[in-house]
Amino acid sequence: MGQGTVQTKTRHQEPRDQEQRQKGQPDQEPTKSDRLRIHNLVTRDPRTGLAEDVRKGLAASPKRFLPKYFYDELGSQLFEAICLLPEYYLTRAEEEILRNYSDEIAAAVEGKKTLVEMGSGSATKTRLIIEALLREQTELLFMPVDISASALESSSRILLQSYPRLRIEAYAADYFAGMAELEKSERGRTLALFLGSNISNFPSADAVRFLKAMRSVLHKGDALLLGADLKKDPATLEAAYNDALGVTSAFNLNVLARINRELGGNFDLRSFKHHAFYNEDKGRIEIYIQSLLDQRVRIDKLDIEVDFAEGELIHTEHSHKYDEAGIDQLANATGFVRTKTWVDSQGRFSSNLLMAE
Numbered sequence: 001m002g003q004g005t006v007q008t009k010t011r012h013q014e015p016r017d018q019e020q021r022q023k024g025q026p027d028q029e030p031t032k033s034d035r036l037r038i039h040n041l042v043t044r045d046p047r048t049g050l051a052e053d054v055r056k057g058l059a060a061s062p063k064r065f066l067p068k069y070f071y072d073e074l075g076s077q078l079f080e081a082i083c084l085l086p087e088y089y090l091t092r093a094e095e096e097i098l099r100n101y102s103d104e105i106a107a108a109v110e111g112k113k114t115l116v117e118m119g120s121g122s123a124t125k126t127r128l129i130i131e132a133l134l135r136e137q138t139e140l141l142f143m144p145v146d147i148s149a150s151a152l153e154s155s156s157r158i159l160l161q162s163y164p165r166l167r168i169e170a171y172a173a174d175y176f177a178g179m180a181e182l183e184k185s186e187r188g189r190t191l192a193l194f195l196g197s198n199i200s201n202f203p204s205a206d207a208v209r210f211l212k213a214m215r216s217v218l219h220k221g222d223a224l225l226l227g228a229d230l231k232k233d234p235a236t237l238e239a240a241y242n243d244a245l246g247v248t249s250a251f252n253l254n255v256l257a258r259i260n261r262e263l264g265g266n267f268d269l270r271s272f273k274h275h276a277f278y279n280e281d282k283g284r285i286e287i288y289i290q291s292l293l294d295q296r297v298r299i300d301k302l303d304i305e306v307d308f309a310e311g312e313l314i315h316t317e318h319s320h321k322y323d324e325a326g327i328d329q330l331a332n333a334t335g336f337v338r339t340k341t342w343v344d345s346q347g348r349f350s351s352n353l354l355m356a357e
């Protein structure tokens with residue numbers, strides 16, 4: 001086992017493992033602990049350095065935090081709660097597509113496949129693809145990459161309990177560090193997933209950089225299923241990021257709480273508020289944290305004091321909305337060709353099959 005690699009045992013035996021032991025047979029397939037390997041690259045990758053990125057972001061104008069820092073343990077759980085909100089249609093729309101078309105998606109890539117997923121989170125929707133692949137083949141290797149080690153670990157345990165024919169090789173890592181590892185791995189034919197419209201969080205140059213890196217992980221004939229939220233009326237979009245319960249606000253402000261916890265900050269969360277709106281010209285939701293008053297915040301571990309003016313905005317996330325032309329532009333610039341797009345019954349969300357050329 002390499003540095004930063006853990007092998008994890010799951011608590012319950014699977015029925016088939018129990019049955020084999022009761023019959024006194026040797027295990028024919030790897031035991032659970034053999035079926036899960038998590039490589040934790042987060043602690044040794046400077047690209048995931050919260051401290052340096054916060055220092056840089058607070059010195060920038062306008063000030064900013066990177067969206068990947070939403071996802072500590074609490075942030076990952078808050079995102080799961082967002083997925084259940086009536087206003088946040090994205091998860092339900094994408095789930096509807098995967099429920100209806102998972103067999104078609106699986107069949108679009110020939111042969112026995114390995115499943116890769118970037119930013120897998122709870123991997124709830126992934127189950128639909130896993131089940132489709134396990135209808136086609138006798139066993140499956142799943143290789144998820146996520147910056148949230150806690151989400152990766154709990155989702156992996158749950159998946160292994162559900163699917164005895166699944167093996168997981170997981171990377172707790174920034175996308176790019178994870179892709180560097182995947183590039184070295186032996187995977188055979190690959191179907192990769194990038195769900196939840198995670199692509200939306202990248203400015204267009206970074207979306208191209210991400211897809212080019214993904215393309216170099218894949219081989220000709222492999223495919224990427226890209227989930228992308230579609231342009232629509234501003235009211236529906238703005239409601240999705242301004243839910244009545246305030247969960248999205250908590251998710252956004254958790255970045256300040258995380259800086260307090262991990263870097264010894266003294267942000268008073270009640271002196272800031274969540275601010276999100278649709279910028280129609282740019283075709284994107286813009287998300288900020290707004291300072292409600294003139295204030296000074298100290299961050300002990302960075303040994304800095306930072307002033308915020310009343311009304312000042314700190315940028316935390318963009319969520320770009322797409323149309324077919326936009327997806328084609330991205331695919332064509334990055335060595336993919338879009339061969340098929342599925343949309344949900346209300347035309348809100350798209351799942352795009354990008355084949356590696």
Ligand SMILES: C[S@@+](CC[C@H](N)C(=O)[O-])C[C@H]1O[C@@H](n2cnc3c(N)ncnc32)[C@H](O)[C@@H]1O
Pocket residue numbers: 067068071076079083091118119120121122123125145146147148151173174175176195196197198
């Ligand atoms: C919007 S959630 C989507 C989760 C899931 N794919 C879904 O569709 O519901 C984004 C996921 O990507 C992960 N993530 C965000 N930025 C990342 C980065 N730079 N590198 C790796 N994972 C990242 C988060 O931890 C989170 O699990």
